[in-house]
Amino acid sequence: MRAHALLSASGAHRWLNCTASARLEENMEDTYSSYAKEGTLAHALAEAILENDTLTIQKLKTNELFYTGMVDEVEDYTSYCLERFNEMLVRDPNAIMEIETRLNLTKYIPNGFGTGDCIIIGDGLLEIIDLKFGKGVEVSPENNPQFMLYALGALEEFGFLYDIDKVRMTVAQVRLQGIQSFDMKVKDLKEWGEKVVIPKAKEAYSGGSDPCPGSWCGFCKFKAKCKKRSEFLQSQIKKYKDYELSLEDISNILNISKDIQSWLSDIEANALDEALRGTNIPGYKLVEGRSNRKIADEEGLINALLLEDYKEEQIYKPKAIETITNLEKLVGKKHFTEISKGFVVKPEGKPTLAPESDKRPAINTIENEFDFN
Secondary structure, three states: OOOOOOOOOOOHHHHHHOOOHHHHOOOOOOOOOHHHHHHHHHHHHHHHHHOOOHHHHHHHOOOOOOOHHHHHHHHHHHHHHHHHHHHHHHHOOOOEEEEEEEEEOOOOOOOOEEEEEEEEEEOOEEEEEEEEOOOOOOOOOOOOHHHHHHHHHHHHHHOOOOOOOEEEEEEEEOOOOEEEEEEEEHHHHHHHHHHHHHHHHHHHHOOOOOOOOOHHHHHOOOOOOOHHHHHHHHHOOOOOOOOOOOHHHHHHHHHHHHHHHHHHHHHHHHHHHHHHOOOOOOOOOOOOOOOOOOOOOHHHHHHHHHHOOOOHHHHOOOOOOOOHHHHHHHHOHHHHHHHOOOOOOOOOOOOOOOOOOOOOOOOOOHHHHOOOO
16 A cells, blocks of 8 residues: 555645544554555556556456456556657657656645656646546546645656646546546646645644534544534534425435435444444444355255255256456456447436536426426
């Protein structure tokens, strides 16, 4: 796993908005999911591909988390990097591309550092390209503090060698919404660094002010124990005077429902962790959860049933094709797309409510279709 500074660039959205969070979670244990480890493998694979390091690529392919389709997904990012660099070389023969570069952020953040996945500089432009391998949360490059900090670090590293007046921050979320970019003038970026980052980082490093809950709580390790978050979310649940909720009431509840559900799940998970450590949770106890029976010796059970004159077709399930996701991993995304034409369809999804800010177009209801006003 990559090392992280106390005030990490990846956590900037959190500590810039809640300056108390950095110190509150400082000594809490890091937990790395299989998804995080998969992302680390994807980054290593991307670096090896860009550096044409075939030995490392072959070694990474033996990792237990590697699957054939991972190469296709990672190459969406590496191909973009190489395309952008080759385009830049046409305009500027002195252009450079740096891979996995450690960036010094101490001008803006105490003991701050980060790693730029891919940095391309030329023709007055500095482009930061960041690989995101997750599928859970969409990441936008627009005014994204992580990428803006990487750009500031890259300017500190290379700005004295090149005349740069614009930065481009690009996110390659290869398993979600693809590749998106956001441009910013260097003078505006530096102004943000000096007027926003420096004072907030100084405050956060020294302990911060009172916790400030918000959308940035998602990846905070302290979130399950944060009283301010608890108080804030409970305050959002209004007391209604009428017996029937209005459509506006329902809309307000929907706006906070995911945050409330997430908060309750965090509380339950934290309570279980504490109980497993031996902590007494008043009114609760650890018990054995429900479990399903499983076959410990499949071959032995099959032989026992055959001895009882049961037929193989009675014992074995019919063959079933693997899921599309697993077949895509087996074959590779691009090749699977080619060979599956005409065999795989995507039916219309079940109608679901989404905020108006959602990028998907609204579907017509029967009521809307007959609205002649």
